[in-house]
Amino acid sequence: MEIKGVIWTLASLCVWFALLSAVFAPLERYFGLHRQKYLRKSFATDVVFYFLSSLTPKLLLALPVSILAAVVHRYEPAAIYTWAAYLPIPLRAFLALVVGEIGVYWGHRLSHEIPFLWRFHAVHHSAEEMDWLVNSKAHPVDLLITRFCGLIPMFVLGLAQPASDQLDPVPMLTMFIGTTWGFFIHANLRWRFGPLEWLVATPAFHHWHHTNDGPEFVNKNYATLLPAVDKVFGTLYLPPRQWPSKYGTEELQPSGLAVQLLHPVLPTLQQDQR
Ligand SMILES: [Zn+2]
Numbered sequence: 001m002e003i004k005g006v007i008w009t010l011a012s013l014c015v016w017f018a019l020l021s022a023v024f025a026p027l028e029r030y031f032g033l034h035r036q037k038y039l040r041k042s043f044a045t046d047v048v049f050y051f052l053s054s055l056t057p058k059l060l061l062a063l064p065v066s067i068l069a070a071v072v073h074r075y076e077p078a079a080i081y082t083w084a085a086y087l088p089i090p091l092r093a094f095l096a097l098v099v100g101e102i103g104v105y106w107g108h109r110l111s112h113e114i115p116f117l118w119r120f121h122a123v124h125h126s127a128e129e130m131d132w133l134v135n136s137k138a139h140p141v142d143l144l145i146t147r148f149c150g151l152i153p154m155f156v157l158g159l160a161q162p163a164s165d166q167l168d169p170v171p172m173l174t175m176f177i178g179t180t181w182g183f184f185i186h187a188n189l190r191w192r193f194g195p196l197e198w199l200v201a202t203p204a205f206h207h208w209h210h211t212n213d214g215p216e217f218v219n220k221n222y223a224t225l226l227p228a229v230d231k232v233f234g235t236l237y238l239p240p241r242q243w244p245s246k247y248g249t250e251e252l253q254p255s256g257l258a259v260q261l262l263h264p265v266l267p268t269l270q271q272d273q274r
């Protein structure tokens, strides 16, 4: 990327940050679930994570996605993806969103169930106070894994880049929707939405994913957008009125940007931190 491109990207991320703050700061102030300071502990670290999380997936995903697209177009029967090329883009985007959600669900679930992957994903779960910015608190490797898992079914079913030689907006659009919605479901908001909560992920749905209330409540609600995916795979937990009493993980997580980035690959560093 040229220097002009880097400056442009950083400037647009600053504008997005200002817009997100302008939306969520007053909402969390007046409709907050938990009384907490806006500039909470680790806020500064999470601001850096915001920039990292916005920049690194694009860089890290470019190569694996191009390999995935090449493999699909080389080995799958053409009929599998040519039918998708004739679908109206909004319909193809909707289908891609649904199958991408299933891929993200399994990427996320495996990040909880496989100890090596959990070391990266635990960075996201180290947050002990929830707000919109926690959405960005994620290790680049964790983001790479879940996003790539979301893209696999889209490409395999021909819903992403059906014409191999043309740039396709659908994968980027679905990732943008998932990321933007992510800020909302992490927000410190006490709103409940009745039956709508079964249709689309809400703060209550995802706050239960971050609970540290005991083993019977953890490892639920892996979806980003569609709680129905958790229902199908048996991991939905959404009591109508209750909220978690605390967040985080059972095991102590290190704090500080450098250590959080390094400890998944250097576990002794984590031990030293304790
Ligand atoms: Zn998780």
Ligand SMILES: [Zn+2]
Pocket (backbone or CB within 6 Å): 124, 134, 135, 186, 206, 209, 210
């Ligand atoms: Zn989360």
